[in-house]
Amino acid sequence: MTFLEKQTDPTTPMHWNGDMQADYFYSNGVAGDKFFKHLMKKDTFLASECPKCGVIFIPPRLYCEDCFCDIPDENWMEVKSQGIIRANTTAMIDAHGDPLEEPVIMALIDIDETDGAMLGRVKTEILDMDLCGLTVKAVLRPKNEREGTMKDILYYEPY
Amino acid sequence: MSRRVCVIGIGHTDFNSITPDVEWKELMYESCQKAYVDAGVDPRKDIDSFITCAEDYLEGFSIFDEFVPDQIGAVLRPCCTVCGDGLYGLGTAYMQIKTGLMDVVSVESHSKISDLLTLGDILLHAFDPVFERPVTGPVERPRYGGSPEYTKEDPKPLVGSTKEKQRVHPYFLAGMEMQDYLRTSGTTEEECAEVVVKNKMNAFFNPLADYEAKISIDNVMGSEYLFSPLKRLDISPNVDGAITFVLAEEKTAKELGVDPIYLSGFGWSSETPWLSTRGMSADYATKSSQMAYKMAGITNPRKQLDIVEVDDRFSYKELQHLEAIGLARPGEAGQMLMEGELAKDGAIPTNMSGGSLGIGNCFEATGMQKALEIITQLRGHAAKRQVADAEVGLAQAWRGIPSGSGAVAVFERGGA
Numbered sequence: 297m298t299f300l301e302k303q304t305d306p307t308t309p310m311h312w313n314g315d316m317q318a319d320y321f322y323s324n325g326v327a328g329d330k331f332f333k334h335l336m337k338k339d340t341f342l343a344s345e346c347p348k349c350g351v352i353f354i355p356p357r358l359y360c361e362d363c364f365c366d367i368p369d370e371n372w373m374e375v376k377s378q379g380i381i382r383a384n385t386t387a388m389i390d391a392h393g394d395p396l397e398e399p400v401i402m403a404l405i406d407i408d409e410t411d412g413a414m415l416g417r418v419k420t421e422i423l424d425m426d427l428c429g430l431t432v433k434a435v436l437r438p439k440n441e442r443e444g445t446m447k448d449i450l451y452y453e454p455y
Numbered sequence: 456m457s458r459r460v461c462v463i464g465i466g467h468t469d470f471n472s473i474t475p476d477v478e479w480k481e482l483m484y485e486s487c488q489k490a491y492v493d494a495g496v497d498p499r500k501d502i503d504s505f506i507t508c509a510e511d512y513l514e515g516f517s518i519f520d521e522f523v524p525d526q527i528g529a530v531l532r533p534c535c536t537v538c539g540d541g542l543y544g545l546g547t548a549y550m551q552i553k554t555g556l557m558d559v560v561s562v563e564s565h566s567k568i569s570d571l572l573t574l575g576d577i578l579l580h581a582f583d584p585v586f587e588r589p590v591t592g593p594v595e596r597p598r599y600g601g602s603p604e605y606t607k608e609d610p611k612p613l614v615g616s617t618k619e620k621q622r623v624h625p626y627f628l629a630g631m632e633m634q635d636y637l638r639t640s641g642t643t644e645e646e647c648a649e650v651v652v653k654n655k656m657n658a659f660f661n662p663l664a665d666y667e668a669k670i671s672i673d674n675v676m677g678s679e680y681l682f683s684p685l686k687r688l689d690i691s692p693n694v695d696g697a698i699t700f701v702l703a704e705e706k707t708a709k710e711l712g713v714d715p716i717y718l719s720g721f722g723w724s725s726e727t728p729w730l731s732t733r734g735m736s737a738d739y740a741t742k743s744s745q746m747a748y749k750m751a752g753i754t755n756p757r758k759q760l761d762i763v764e765v766d767d768r769f770s771y772k773e774l775q776h777l778e779a780i781g782l783a784r785p786g787e788a789g790q791m792l793m794e795g796e797l798a799k800d801g802a803i804p805t806n807m808s809g810g811s812l813g814i815g816n817c818f819e820a821t822g823m824q825k826a827l828e829i830i831t832q833l834r835g836h837a838a839k840r841q842v843a844d845a846e847v848g849l850a851q852a853w854r855g856i857p858s859g860s861g862a863v864a865v866f867e868r869g870g871a
Contacts, residue, residue, distance in 0.1 A: 298485045
């Protein structure tokens, strides 16, 4: 080190326990509102298709990231809340590094009839580590309990 | 433009798993002081501009750039913070010098990650808050620090700001990406394990490294799956430390009488943040390397590069990145590794420093750690790990989970 005076007694360094209050109110946005308001009433998803390149986005968006153009209302469509697992992992630890009470299968699910994917949890009796290619469908909360957030999608299961 | 940019000074602290004896400003001061002495410059007179690279959330306070000038010698001088990996700071310095605006610029990045008690939560905050983060676990936070709701009977948790136990650790994304990489490239888990074995072995020859170890593929394969197929030993452990470079225009470097290492190419690229539409094949590395190669006049990287340092914060990332930047054909990096091609005397010596697996994950300083090794090698100062006749080297950086952003820098020795 560059300092002339250094701490050499390991019992003396002191610290202060700080915390950071950081709570937010996240707007779902125009596209998100449309998606979640639909999901509160129906068991299907909404997707949006770029008028120029034809890519179908889910989660739906108001603009295309490739063409950088608007996606108008008439380009929104209803799609089934199901798809095929593109990638998955079984997570064993929580955000603090402690073991999860139960392992959680996290998956990226290519949603049928679209070019996009949804991140979701999967519940299955299949023990294979690699679930890619498995067809799964969303298990949703009962309609009267939906609140218009991702929590309305409880998990995905094979069908 | 004929102005050429070179590195004229490097400085770094020791890298340690914890650093309770010093605060983050003292870490920065130490690495800066060493770099300024190495370059032979007085920051209060000779350095025109100061750049730091940091992320507020990882630091633990807001508006990091306000806290910077004093410990790097930059009070009332041109000074800015890049919110990203240290290599982005090098790129910013490159542009400031290349345009003629500045002649001498310092770049600093560091990790004091041991100060952060809730890293997993902080990284989860980097996932899309509407569609992705809620999937990782409950979003309700029963209480928060400082809330009057805390009572003697139900006190605030001592560590961390949340009691939630069921939020999945954000590194799950690396597990998913590794699975995709193994399947699409044909690479095996054993080959990834060998990356860990190699880098932790390389670290024995780097006094800077904190996680050197003599282990076998079986040790890695036997460590538990945390995010299958990603195992505990596939993940680089965290480390604290700071790194500073002084860069200068060629003429200034010659006046100072230092042996310059030229920054001859630089590129950077950002993938879409949406997991739904982004690839899993490190396209950010491909794009940034192409930009850097073009600038540095590199047409055949396999032949022209003598040494490389690529991001290896997860074992598979080293192989994926080597393929992405054109040093291995798709699916062949693992095989090259097993055949010794990535060793000191191989065709593409890779992560001779020990990488993040051997040194430790130093977060925003990771790219600078890669660049530090390249400079040390090109200067011929790498002692037992020195690659013979190293003339041209590459450092590649990735911003880490869950990002799809990265940068590449190419360095050359002498007046090439």
